[in-house]
Amino acid sequence: MKEHTVTAFDEELGQIGGLLNGMGELAGAMVNSATHALLAGDNALAQRVVSDDALMDSRQRELDDRAITLIAKRQPMADDLRAVVGSIRMAGDLERIGDLAKNIAKRVGAVGQDAIPRTLSHSIDGMAQLVLEQVRGVVERYTAGDTAGLAALRNDDERIDVKYTAVFRELLTYMMEDPRNITACTHLLFCAKNLERIGDHVTNVAENAYYVLSGEQLPADRPKADEMAAPTA
Helix, strand or coil: CCCCCCHHHHHHHHHHHHHHHHHHHHHHHHHHHHHHHHHHCCHHHHHHHHHHHHHHHHHHHHHHHHHHHHHHHHCCCHHHHHHHHHHHHHHHHHHHHHHHHHHHHHCHHHHCHHHCCHHHHHHHHHHHHHHHHHHHHHHHHHHCCCHHHHHHHHHCHHHHHHHHHHHHHHHHHHHHHCHHHHHHHHHHHHHHHHHHHHHHHHHHHHHHHHHHHHCCCCCCCCCCCCHHHCCCC
16 A cells, blocks of 8 residues: 555554454364364363454454545545445444354354264364465455455355355264253354354455455456255256
8 A cells, every 4th residue: 555645644554454463363263263262062161152252343443444534534545445434344344253252152052062963063173274374364355355265265265155065964864863962952053154154254255355455346246156956966
């Protein structure tokens, strides 16, 4: 981003950027910890994720306050205004990612480690790793000014959708095989859906970041796999 005559303006923009980076790092940590807690049945770790959500909310409020104050004081235009407004929108999606990670963590006690079969645990972990890769990569690519990387990351959400469909079908199979699995698998279905929704919010961040950097919108018709609605081969 270009330098400004008023040094304080650059400092204020830098503070907003720093808060956004911090939210991105915290979002990745929360997703990683929530998934680990779910698969390991670690209730203490799950509780830390729940507690971290308050920190995420606090950082979003601080970013919003700084952004609004900057707009009022500096009246930014063009690229600068895009960056400030874009940061507010990206922070909103990162905060929602924190909420979804918290939702996963809150179900850890209800699922229990022994209730997750090894093959299913592997499937959920594989989906979580795809999601985590997206969460960690989106703010990094924005900070690096990598518009091509942001466009590719946004399109990669299709991989998460495909993985979610596979996990969904696998969970249904376990429930049909043994009704005693229904309670735990229902909680896992919600967890898998939360992971899929995290991928959607990363997509929103990528789209906003791309617009901030380039001034152009990505095509609206992004890939979106919905295999559950497609005929079975």
